[in-house]
Amino acid sequence: xxxxxxxxxxxxxxxxxxxxxxxxxxxxxxxxxxxxxxxxxxxxxxxxxxxxxxxxxxxxxxxxxxxxxxxxxxxxxxxxxxxxxxxxxxxxxxxxxxxxxxxxxxxxxxxxxxxx
Amino acid sequence: xxxxxxxxxxxxxxxxxxxxxxxxxxxxxxxxxxxxxxxxxxxxxxxxxxxxxxxxxxxxxxxxxxxxxxxxxxxxxxxxxxxxxxxxxxxxxxxxxxxxxxxxxxxxxx
Numbered sequence: 001x002x003x004x005x006x007x008x009x010x011x012x013x014x015x016x017x018x019x020x021x022x023x024x025x026x027x028x029x030x031x032x033x034x035x036x037x038x039x040x041x042x043x044x045x046x047x048x049x050x051x052x053x054x055x056x057x058x059x060x061x062x063x064x065x066x067x068x069x070x071x072x073x074x075x076x077x078x079x080x081x082x083x084x085x086x087x088x089x090x091x092x093x094x095x096x097x098x099x100x101x102x103x104x105x106x107x108x109x110x111x112x113x114x115x116x
Numbered sequence: 117x118x119x120x121x122x123x124x125x126x127x128x129x130x131x132x133x134x135x136x137x138x139x140x141x142x143x144x145x146x147x148x149x150x151x152x153x154x155x156x157x158x159x160x161x162x163x164x165x166x167x168x169x170x171x172x173x174x175x176x177x178x179x180x181x182x183x184x185x186x187x188x189x190x191x192x193x194x195x196x197x198x199x200x201x202x203x204x205x206x207x208x209x210x211x212x213x214x215x216x217x218x219x220x221x222x223x224x225x226x
Contacts, residue, residue, distance in 0.1 A: 035215070037162075044119070045154070045162065045205050047215040059213040062117055095161055101150035101209045104173060106161035 002026040002105045004096050009110030016086050016114070022079040022096030022107055030054070030074040033100050036081050038092035039109075046092075049081065050100045064090075086114045120145060120206055120218035127224040128196045136221045138189040138206035144216050146187035150209035153182055153191045157202045166191060193223070201225040 008020040022034070036048040049060045049070040058070050069082040079096050091114045097103035121139040128134040138145065138153075145151055151169045154162035164173050166182035169189065179194045189208070193200055206218035 033213075037217075044203075044220040045156075045207075045217040046119075047207070047217060050213055050215065052213070057213060061214075100213060100215055101148075101207070102152055102164065102167040103154075103162075103207075104164050104167075106163070108161055 002098070004098065004105055004107035006094065006096055006107040006110040009094065009112045011113045011115065012086055013116050014087060014114055017082070017084045018086065018112060020081040020083065020094055020096075020110060020112070024077045024079065024098075027098070027105075029072075029077040032098050034070075034072060034079045035097045035100050035103055036070060036079075037095045037097055037103070037106075038090075038112075039095070040089075040092040043092075048094070051079070083112070086112075088114050090114050117210065117214065117216055120208060120216055122204075122206060122218040122221045124219070125222045125224065127226055128193075129226045130196055130198065132196050133192055133194045134196060134223060135190055135192045136204055136206075136223070138191070138208075138218045140187050140189075140208055140216070142187060144208040144210040145184065145189050147211065148209040149184070151182065151184055151189040152207045153180075154205045154207070155200075155202045156205065162205065196225050198225050 035050040051070045067085045093109040095109045098105040153166035156162040170182040
């Protein structure tokens with residue numbers, strides 16, 4: 001059974017940092033591009049970042065470029081999102097997902113709150 | 117990277133059909149056959165119901181169908197059921213491994 005489990009969310013002050021993790025199981029992790037998607041409270045889905053199967057090619061939404069870094073550890077079946085210089089508008093539930101144009105499995109999400 | 121445009125709401129009675137549009141540009145919806153649709157129940161993660169414009173993942177009933185014409189993609193839910201009351205989002209490739217989501221549509225089963 002495919003499972004994606006996010007962790008690392010919490011409360012942080014503006015300008016602070018957080019590192020999200022997503023532990024994958026039930027499939028060959030190294031065979032899939034992986035993606036982070038976020039959803040602000042009461043709002044729609046927003047694609048955040050994606051990384052190709054071997055971790056080389058990475059892409060980001062403009063609003064997080066230079067602040068967020070996506071990475072993966074295929075040996076540990078793990079996806080990460082390092083978030084620096086956080087802003088109140090980054091407050092959201094962050095989901096990791098398998099794939100990009102077709103996100104066929106999603107984690108349960110982890111809430112990040114950026115507030116003073 | 118502007119969001120794709122969806123109607124805020126749609127509704128239908130049980131057994132009826134509802135169609136949701138997703139309008140983008142030639143740089144996303146119109147330029148790629150990588151449109152997906154997701155259903156999201158309150159407090160839950162999204163679930164994939166259509167990919168590559170009109171393909172259904174295993175386990176998704178054929179009540180769900182997708183299509184595309186020009187810069188607009190559409191999702192039709194036939195034979196509406198109570199469980200179809202949810203938020204629906206489209207997504208499209210925007211080139212260079214970028215993705216854009218739609219603004220979302222709340223479907224109400226009357």
